[in-house]
Amino acid sequence: DTAVSQTPKYLVTQMGNDKSIKCEQNLGHDTMYWYKQDSKKFLKIMFSYNNKELIINETVPNRFSPKSPDKAHLNLHINSLELGDSAVYFCASSQDPGPYGYTFGSGTRLTVV
C-alpha cells in the first residue's frame, strides 16, 4: 500500500487554467504538507495543515490554496496558472511537526505552457 499518494503524476496545462492536485495518506498522520521543488531542485514549503491549523508560507501566491476534506487528504488548488508555476509538487505527511521526519508522495510534475 502506498503511504502517501498523489494524483496526477504528470500535469500539462495552459496558462490561465485552474487545476488541482490530490494527496492522500494512509498512515494516520496528523499533519500534511505541500512542497514545491523548482528546476534547481530547491525544496520550498508551501503549506502545513493539521486539523487545528493551516500555516501558509507568506511567499506563496494566493492563487494557491489547500483544501482538506478530512485528516487523510490535503489537495492543492491552483488558479490562473502561470509559467513560473511549472515545478514538481510534493505532498508529505508526519505524525507531528517534530522529530519524526516526513513521508513524501511521489510528486506531481506540473508543466504550464
Next chain:
Amino acid sequence: AQSVSQHNHHVILSEAASLELGCNYSYGGTVNLFWYVQYPGQHLQLLLKYFSGDPLVKGIKGFEAEFIKSKFSFNLRKPSVQWSDTAEYFCAGNNAGNMLTFGGGTRLMVKP
C-alpha cells in the same frame, strides 16, 4: 532566520571512494536533523535522522551522520560509495513544533 545550508552543490566521486556531504544549521535550542535522498525521477526518502542521544546516527544503505553541536553541523558520510548512490541529497531540520526546512541539496554523481 532558522535555516539549513549545504555548501557542496555538486560532488563527483568514483566508486569505492569515501563520501562526506556538509550540512550546517542555524537553529537554537533543541533541533531535529534529517538527511533525505532523492534518486533520479523519484520522491524523497528518509536516510537517517537525529533528535537526541548518540550524536553518531546510522541510517539505511550504509550511510551515517554525525551531529556536532559546537560546529552546528550534521554531515553525511559513507565509507565506500556505489554507482547506485547517484542521487540528490537533502539535509533538513526543524525545532519541535515547526516545519522542516531543507537545504539546497547536493547532487552526487558516482562514476562506475
